[in-house]
Amino acid sequence: MKKEALVLLPGTLCDERLWEHQLEHLTDVSDPSVSMLTEEDTIEGMAESVLKHAPERFALAGLSLGGIVAMEVIRRAPERVTRLALLDSNPHGPKQEQLEGWKDLISKVESGEFQSIVEEKLLPNLIHPSRQEERDLVSTIRDMAEKIGPEVYVQQLRAVSTRSDLREVLREINVPTLLLVGRDDQVCPLSLHEEMQESISESRLVVVNHCGHLSSLEQPEEVTAALRNWLME
Secondary structure (H helix, E strand, O other): OOOEEEEOOOOOOOOOHHHHHHHOOOOOOOEEOOOOOOOEEEEOHHHHHHHHOOOOOEEEEEOOOHHHHHHHHHHOOOEEEEEEEEEEEOOOOOHHHHHHHHHHHHHHHOOOHHHHHHHHHHHHHOOOHHHOOOHHHHHHHHHHHHHHHHHHHHHHHHHHHHOOOOOOEEEEEOOEEEEEEEEOOOOHHHHHHHHHHHHHOOOEEEEEEOOOHHHHHHOHHHHHHHHHHHHHO
């Protein structure tokens, strides 16, 4: 029997390594691939790129920025998405203070402060406090950021600045939907996912303990198990 195509969308400054465990351990129930979000500087453009390269029908999972793009994908082409997983994501439009913060970050990156931003602003907020000293985990996050690089980071910051408020889109979703969040996610907190659960009729919420924002890296076995259950619904 042909396996269902599964398109995985990474977050900001992340590459396919964000989904390494899932790519390895979900091949028996799906045909997984990663669609990188590194070519466009708007959420709409990223969504169109995903649709251009995706199979005609596919399951879709996105984390953080990837989740925002996933919501835009299903808004544009609901007939192509068979099931949806939103991990550590946010359906709201940007607040004024966020827009100002991203503008400031762009200015600092363009002034050569990319590495200090990764170390001082991103790493402390992306993973659970208890994981900050885990060499392999932190090294992977640093390496992903270095590979993506400052120019693409600026593009991704500009993209999130263009995002729409997608909360009304959620009410139209009628495919099996997994909402997953690290209990200690400081970037896209649990409350956002509880709000999304109220809006999506066929949704299930999974909260991962001892976990921050990068759930698929921090607690890969639990995230893979949740995605497996979702794929088999």
